[in-house]
Amino acid sequence: MPNFLLPHASPLNYAPMLDNNFSNPTHFLPLMEHQYSLLQPLISSTTTVTVPPAITHFPANGEVAGKPRTFSSNRAIAIRLLSIFFIAIISIWANFEASKGFEITIINEAPLDSLAGKRFALFYISDDKATRIVLKASKIVEDLLYPNARLPKKQIGHVTLRLSSRKMTEKVAVKSSSGEEQGFVIDINSLLMEEENANRAMESAVLRGVARVWLWDGHSKAPPELLAGIVEYISMVSGFGEMSYGSGAGACDLPECGRHSWWEDKDAKVVAKFLNYWEENDKGFIHRLNRGMKDGWDDRTVDDALGVGAQQPLCVACNFSSTARS
16 A cells, blocks of 8 residues: 655645645545655754864965954854854754654545445545544644643654444544554544534544543553543533533532542543533643553542542532532
């Protein structure tokens, strides 16, 4: 399968757009896989500048030392120094931009003679719409989980978006890419291509997948129910939630509330409801919780994200405050 690397910085090459106004292609292109390098350094990470050796000038007969030639020499040195300075600035900027990017590969695994395979190739590969959807989702998720650019961010090197040919019980599944330390595969259920509003279903599934990619998971020790709840919360606040979660009475009622395991065996929507309550009452809770899962996981991680003591479970406090307002 061919791979195409399109440098993001070149004005003559393709640069993905994040808008939603896409025109449908008029020809079917049986493309199976495309790969893009989103952000590449404009120049090499190491810049070597050779400064010519100094030349000693001996004034000729009748020439006053240090006059016109000294002025010319000083100007040349200043130009060289400015050139070096600007090259260094451009190099630093280019490498910083490149460090924020990741490669995207789009794979159509569904048979090309199937309805799902045809639609995915026609509407999402031929005009690179799938790539733009991934980029848009990534921007939304990064703004929610990493609002402060100075804080450490999870390193993502490569994301593969694949329309799966296998039967899936869920709409989207995420796993680490084998052989890639910073690679992830987002599998999309091919049945989404047959839905009445296939484009919204596609955008919703990709957003959930990208959210899971950007989430730290405590070195695979964080509870799956909690991670699913955070993904559901991100989907909800991004306009893809199936219900509205308020902050008034009943906003965080949780049955069988335990001290540190209130998320166990809970539906993702129930967990998202609880997370939304605390985010509204303590802004920044979600991104602090994600940051807390960077180095590991224990039963106090959620409490620490809120900065509360252990005198009572968070869900008890939530239920109490919710009841008090009713």
